[in-house]
Amino acid sequence: MSEEIAKRLPSEIEKQLPPWFASRLLDEESYYGLLTTSGTIIGISEIRKFSQMADGSIWMDVLLIGEKLPDNLCSEIPYLVTKSGYTSATINVSQIIAAFDLGHHQEN
Numbered sequence: 001m002s003e004e005i006a007k008r009l010p011s012e013i014e015k016q017l018p019p020w021f022a023s024r025l026l027d028e029e030s031y032y033g034l035l036t037t038s039g040t041i042i043g044i045s046e047i048r049k050f051s052q053m054a055d056g057s058i059w060m061d062v063l064l065i066g067e068k069l070p071d072n073l074c075s076e077i078p079y080l081v082t083k084s085g086y087t088s089a090t091i092n093v094s095q096i097i098a099a100f101d102l103g104h105h106q107e108n
Helices: 003-008 019-027
Strands: 030-036 041-052 058-064 088-092 096-104
Touching: 003 041, 041 088
Parallel strands: none
Antiparallel strands: 030 041, 030 096, 041 058, 058 088
């Protein structure tokens, strides 16, 4: 794990996550859909960090995909994006049942 990823994902939290979860979502520049237990798909562009609360729950700070969607995103899947300028969000990891690629960041 790179030093940058280690800063965003403490080892005690990494041990509690599926092996693919952190390495894939933190290491690759891509847009992801997070399927929640309610059936909602949340579109994110970045995971900033993971935190563990006093009750043991794991939360991740993310950047939501904004209203102006990049051209290369998968458009066949409906997902939640932010319609305001505020893209920061915190998500309880226990509410995520799947994560999948929506498209890669385009180089400028």
